[in-house]
Amino acid sequence: MTERPLxxxxxxFADPVGQAQACFRAxxxxxxxxxxxxxAGEGLVPPAPLDPATGAVLLSLVDHDxxxxxDPGMQPxxxxxxxxxxxxxxxxxxxxxxxxxxxxxxLTRLSPGTHEQPETAATLILQVDSLTDGAxxxxxxxxxxxxxxxxxxxxxxxxxxxxxxxxxxxxxxxDLVLCAGTTLAALxxxxxxxxxx
Amino acid sequence: xxxxxxHNARRHWMAVLARAAADELAAGLAAxxxxxxxxxxxxxxxxxxxxxxxxxxxxxxxxxxxxxxTRCTVRTADGQIxxxxxxxxxxxxxxxxxxxxxxxQDPVRGAALHAGVIVRLAAEQAxxxxxxxxxxxxxxxxxxxxxxxxxx
Numbered sequence: 001m002t003e004r005p006l007x008x009x010x011x012x013f014a015d016p017v018g019q020a021q022a023c024f025r026a027x028x029x030x031x032x033x034x035x036x037x038x039x040a041g042e043g044l045v046p047p048a049p050l051d052p053a054t055g056a057v058l059l060s061l062v063d064h065d066x067x068x069x070x071d072p073g074m075q076p077x078x079x080x081x082x083x084x085x086x087x088x089x090x091x092x093x094x095x096x097x098x099x100x101x102x103x104x105x106x107l108t109r110l111s112p113g114t115h116e117q118p119e120t121a122a123t124l125i126l127q128v129d130s131l132t133d134g135a136x137x138x139x140x141x142x143x144x145x146x147x148x149x150x151x152x153x154x155x156x157x158x159x160x161x162x163x164x165x166x167x168x169x170x171x172x173x174x175d176l177v178l179c180a181g182t183t184l185a186a187l188x189x190x191x192x193x194x195x196x197x
Numbered sequence: 198x199x200x201x202x203x204h205n206a207r208r209h210w211m212a213v214l215a216r217a218a219a220d221e222l223a224a225g226l227a228a229x230x231x232x233x234x235x236x237x238x239x240x241x242x243x244x245x246x247x248x249x250x251x252x253x254x255x256x257x258x259x260x261x262x263x264x265x266x267t268r269c270t271v272r273t274a275d276g277q278i279x280x281x282x283x284x285x286x287x288x289x290x291x292x293x294x295x296x297x298x299x300x301x302q303d304p305v306r307g308a309a310l311h312a313g314v315i316v317r318l319a320a321e322q323a324x325x326x327x328x329x330x331x332x333x334x335x336x337x338x339x340x341x342x343x344x345x346x347x348x349x
């Protein structure tokens with residue numbers, strides 16, 4: 001059996017254990033306080049089109065036990081992800097534990113988990129253009145005493161309605177990690193989203 | 198003997214490199230153009246791998262035990278990628294073995310390096326193995342007497 005050699009030109013984390021733990025902690029904090037911007041992936045140089053935060057989240061969370069589905073736009077980074085994460089790739093989005101995308105995919109095509117095991121739902125890692133400007137959303141839910149705010153450029157105009165449908169199936173549903181540059185924010189399935197501007 | 202494809206040739210030299218000590222690898226590199234300019238893509242990093250076996254080579258697989266392995270992947274300035282997995286925790290050995298693996302794939306330097314380093318290391322390792330086998334063979338017990346008694 002001869003497989004195509006992987007085309008990898010860039011290293012992963014310089015300090016794999018320390019940096020993966022730091023990024024894991026950043027994702028935990030972001031999930032616990034929806035909408036909060038946290039820093040991740042500083043010093044990491046992933047291949048295009050990945051941003052440092054996106055690459056760091058992949059290196060920290062994805063491995064051979066968690067099938068990953070790639071949006072067609074993310075295919076150029078496939079070899080780097082395969083080499084550094086040891087990731088297995090899913091052919092269908094519904095089979096994936098993690099979904100990596102640049103454009104919001106149809107959330108109803110992702111695994112929402114089961115009532116016995118809602119934790120098996122897919123986590124969507126979505127790279128957006130910016131988390132500091134763009135459309136503004138007001139967030140409510142666990143982890144937010146009153147409400148939180150999120151700005152994002154690169155989400156569809158009807159994102160609040162799409163998220164509402166994802167929220168309606170709670171405790172089933174998809175969790176979302178938004179990455180841009182070296183920052184990330186998270187929307188767990190428990191949060192409700194309302195567009196402000 | 199398997200056909201001499203590039204794949205098999207590489208498998209052979211990677212095995213030879215994995216069995217060679219760091220100093221032998223460094224000496225081989227120094228004698229053939231020195232250590233190349235390279236970047237570590239991964240590692241060197243140590244970890245455990247589970248070694249599995251099959252009783253008699255054909256039985257059900259079982260876990261024999263874990264062993265420490267160090268791996269490294271480097272990319273030379275020319276774009277060749279070299280991998281190494283070596284037994285133990287010697288990071289320098291893994292890094293040098295990966296650098297040599299990358300250089301051996303180089304169409305220009307590869308052949309000379311193979312002739313100068315791999316062939317010699319392979320011969321030394323084969324000599325070491327046959328020496329061990331010779332010493333072990335001297336202690337082998339032949340149960341002639343018992344077999345003859347049963348036959349009688």
